[in-house]
Amino acid sequence: MTRPPIIRFESIAKSFGDTVAVEPLDLDIPRNAFFALLGPSGCGKTTLLRMLAGFETPSTGRILIDGEDMARVPPNRRPVNMVFQSYAVFPHMSVAQNVGYGLMVTGTSKPEIARRVEEALAMVRLAGFGRRRPDQLSGGQRQRVALARALVKRPKLLLLDEPLSALDRKLREDMQLELVRLQHEVGITFLMVTHDQEEALSMATDIAVMHEGRVLQVAPPRDLYEHPACRRVADFIGSMNLLPARLRGMADGCAQVEVEELGAIALPWQGEPPQGGLSLGVRPEKLQLGEGGPGTATLEGRIEQIAYFGDYSHLFVRSPAGQRLTVLVNNVTRRADAGFEPHQVCRLHFALEDAMLLPG
C-alpha cells in the first residue's frame, strides 16, 4: 500500500465576502518534498498556507494532512508548524523560552524541554544563545529562533511564509542554503510560500505556480523553466521571448505553426491540438547571435539597446514584425559584448528543440 501524500487539498476554495481568494483546486504535496507555492501577491498562496495552519477555514473542500481530515482540528492540534513572515518571536521571552514555548504549553517535562531546546538551537547554529533576548538578535538570528521554535515540535510539515523576504541579499543567499540543508537533515516536508521565482527555483524540489487563486502548473524547477504549461507560467518564471504563432495543422506528434519572423516550422506537441492563441517561446539565453546550422531557426532584427549587468549583458532586439526580443550574452571574456551597438542589424538563431509552443 502506498502512503498518502503528506498534504492533500480536495476541491479547496476560499472566498472572503465577495472576493475569491482561492478557486476550487486540488493539490497533493509529496512526502519529504521542499515544496514552493509561487505567485505574485494576491494569488492566494498565503491563504492556502493559512488554511493549512488552521487560521482560515476553507469555504468548500477538505484538507487532509497525512490522510487525516483537518476540518474540525484547531490550529493548536494540527501536526504542522509555521515560521511567520515577521518571525513573531515573543519579545518578552528569552531565546530558550521562545524555542521551548511549544513544548511548555503541551506539558513536556522541564529536563526534556531543556534537552530538546538545546538540540534545536544547535541545529539552527544558535548554540549558546539561549539566554539572549530577542531584541539582542539580528534579523537572521531571529529567523533561526523562529525556525528552531517550529522544528522543536517535530511537525509533519513545516510552513514557511516568505521566509527570506525580510533579509538582506547576502544573508538571503546564506539562508537559502541553510534551509535546504535543514530540510535534508530533519527529513520533514517543507512548504514555502514565496513571490520570488529565483528563491523557488533554487530551493524547492517541486513548485506550484499560482495566479488569481488558481494553480497553473505543478512541476520540479527544471520542468517548470524548460517546459512551462502556458504563457503565464513562462512569463512569470524567468523571462521569455514570445512570438505570435498560428496553427496550420498537426502531423506526427508535431504542431505545424506559422511565425511571421520565421515562416513555417514544426514543433513537438502532445495531446489535443491547442485551442485559442499560441505563442512561440524562446528563453533569452537560448538565443544565439549569428547564423545557425541545421536544426535551428534564424531571424533578423535591429539592436535597440544594450544593458550591462557585469557577468552578463542583455541585448534588446526588435524584429521586423515589431516584437522585442531579449538576448542574453554571457560575458565569458571581458570583451564578449563588444562590437554590438544600437541600431545595428543582426541575425539571431536558436535550436528548434530549445523553443516551445505556449497556449494562452
Next chain:
Amino acid sequence: MAERGPLDYGRRWSLRLWLAATLVFLYAPIAILVAFSFNDSKRNIVWRGFTTDYYVKAWHNAALIEAFGNTLVIAVLATVLSTVIGTLLAIGLWRFRFPGKAAFDAAVALPIVIPEISFGVALLVFFNRIGMPTGLPWPLNLAPIVASHVAFCFPFVTVVVRARLAGFDRSFEEASRDLGASEWQTLRHVLLPWLKPGIVAGALLAMTLSLDDFVITFFTSGPDTVTFPVKIYSMVRFGATPEVNAASTALILVTVLLTVLAMRLQNPARKPS
C-alpha cells in the same frame, strides 16, 4: 553665532526662565502645603517656627485615621475591580465583533467625559432608587462608594489597555496557537505579558483617581463612610490648620510611593534567568 540643535535651546536664558516659571507654577503650591504642615501656628497664615506636632495630632485624630483607612480600602478594591473589568473590556472590544459594538464603544468613554458633579448626583439618585441598604457594618457600608469608583475608573483602564493592544502583532497570537497553546494559554503567556505595562499604568491611574476623588464620593458617602478627601474638606470648613496640611502631605506621600512602585514593576531590572 553657532548653530543650535534642538537640545541647545535649554541654553537660552529666556527659555530657562520660562521653564523655571512653569515649575514654580506647578509645584509651589505643593511645596507650600508641605512646608506649612510643619508650621507652629494654629491659624497657619504666617510662619511661626518648625514643629512636627500636627503630624502627631493628625495621627491621633481617630476620625481622620478612620477616613484614611476607608480611602485606602476603597482605593484598593476599586483599583482591583476596575483593572480586571477594564482589561477584559479592552480585550473583548479588540478581539470580537458584535452588533452594537460601535455604540457600546462610544458609551465606554462616557464616564470619562460626563461632568463629575452630574455623575455624582446620578449615582446618589440611583442608590436611593434601588434602595441601597444603609447602616451596614464596615466594610460592607463602603460598597456604594466602591461601586461608584469602579464605574468612573474602569473606562480609564480600558483606554490605556486598548492603546497598548493597538501595537500587538496578531502573528504573536497565531504563533502561540500554532505552537500548540490553547486560547487561555495564549492569553496568559503571550497577550497578558504584552499588556502588562498598560495594565499597570491603568491600575495606577485608577488608584490615583479613586484615592483623591471628592465630588462623586461626596454624593455617595454617608456619615459613617467618610473618606479622606471628604474629611479634609469638612476640616477645612472649620479653618485650615497645619493638621490639614499634615494629612494632605501624608496623602501625597502615599501617591508618590505608589507611583514609584508602579514604575519599578513596569521596568524590573533585567535579571539573568
